[in-house]
Amino acid sequence: MKRTVIFFALLALLLSKPLFAHPGHDHSAPGAGLIHLLWLVPFIIAAVVVVFKEITAPKS
Numbered sequence: 001m002k003r004t005v006i007f008f009a010l011l012a013l014l015l016s017k018p019l020f021a022h023p024g025h026d027h028s029a030p031g032a033g034l035i036h037l038l039w040l041v042p043f044i045i046a047a048v049v050v051v052f053k054e055i056t057a058p059k060s
Contacts, residue, residue, distance in 0.1 A: 004054050011043065 026032060 001054065004050060007050060011047065
């Protein structure tokens with residue numbers, strides 16, 4: 001479980017706003033929300049898979 005917490009902390013750090021924002025990064029554009037969501041979908045799926053594996057793993 002500790003590995004999962006560390007994984008999510010590193011993921012949050014890597015996806016932080018200062019890291020990816022740049023002067024031309026316009027959050028008020030009409031399609032900005034959709035574009036950001038589509039860009040994040042692979043990370044969301046990976047996080048769900050990791051959590052599911054942690055939950056369903058046999059306890060030793």
